[in-house]
Amino acid sequence: MTTLNHFGQPVGDALPDWQPRERPSRVQLNGTWCRLEPLSCELHSQDLFNAWHSIDNGSDWTYLSVDRPATQAECDLFISQQVKSEDPLFFAVVDNATGRAVGSVSLMRIDPVNGVAEIGWVNWSPLMKRTRFGTEAIYLLQRYLFDTLKYRRCEWKCHSLNEPSKQAALRFGFQYEGTFRQAIVLRSHNRDTCWYSVIDSEWPESKTAFDRWLSADNFSAEGQQKQRLEELRK
Numbered sequence: 001m002t003t004l005n006h007f008g009q010p011v012g013d014a015l016p017d018w019q020p021r022e023r024p025s026r027v028q029l030n031g032t033w034c035r036l037e038p039l040s041c042e043l044h045s046q047d048l049f050n051a052w053h054s055i056d057n058g059s060d061w062t063y064l065s066v067d068r069p070a071t072q073a074e075c076d077l078f079i080s081q082q083v084k085s086e087d088p089l090f091f092a093v094v095d096n097a098t099g100r101a102v103g104s105v106s107l108m109r110i111d112p113v114n115g116v117a118e119i120g121w122v123n124w125s126p127l128m129k130r131t132r133f134g135t136e137a138i139y140l141l142q143r144y145l146f147d148t149l150k151y152r153r154c155e156w157k158c159h160s161l162n163e164p165s166k167q168a169a170l171r172f173g174f175q176y177e178g179t180f181r182q183a184i185v186l187r188s189h190n191r192d193t194c195w196y197s198v199i200d201s202e203w204p205e206s207k208t209a210f211d212r213w214l215s216a217d218n219f220s221a222e223g224q225q226k227q228r229l230e231e232l233r234k
Helices: 041-052 071-082 134-149 163-171 205-213 228-234
Strands: 001-002 010-013 036-039 089-095 101-111 116-124 153-159 173-187 190-200
Touching: 036 134, 041 071, 041 101, 071 163, 089 116, 089 134, 101 163, 116 134, 134 153, 134 163, 134 205, 153 163, 163 190, 163 228, 190 205
Parallel strands: 116 153
Antiparallel strands: 001 010, 036 089, 089 101, 101 116, 153 190, 173 190
8 A cells, every 4th residue: 555654745655674685696496397507608608509500690689789609719708708797697598308508598687675687688599499498497587586585576678679579578477667768779779678577466476377387287298388378377
């Protein structure tokens, strides 16, 4: 309930017990189909280079701020720089069946004082398309933020022209909040940025939908989904 101050002005819901949260750390997040491991050049660079080059063009990198590494040496440098970062905090997405890294993702713009973090640098490879890995990776990050760290808000931001990312945000249960016009200059072009979020009160229902979608019962023997995540949210 919105409370009033001594001037009779509305000041928002009272949070008398709120305390700053812990920062996300380099932990392994285990799922059924994939796991998130703290990014490592030694463990993941070769696999990620091969995964990102499993198609002959860099179209998956159009909306990232860097180009796809052209050589293994460039990939090693790229990964080693990400490994050193505390924010963004990078993870490799590892296929549980093969033990190979097939993508990477981060938690970024981490704000423990207010319990807010963004899922960003979503860098899936073609090997993740039409698999359960991408959905489970986002689920694992949200579960870590909300269930383990007790954050209040998880954000998703993307280029306003990046339709796949916008559709993914909605599919994952994020709510559209608006578009920041002329937010940044990206590759010498304007970028308007769309903002999305999930808050802690929405997470239990969203988590239930994720759990139902990721269940083995929701997939045929050929790996085809029986119900879409959007349907389970309804």
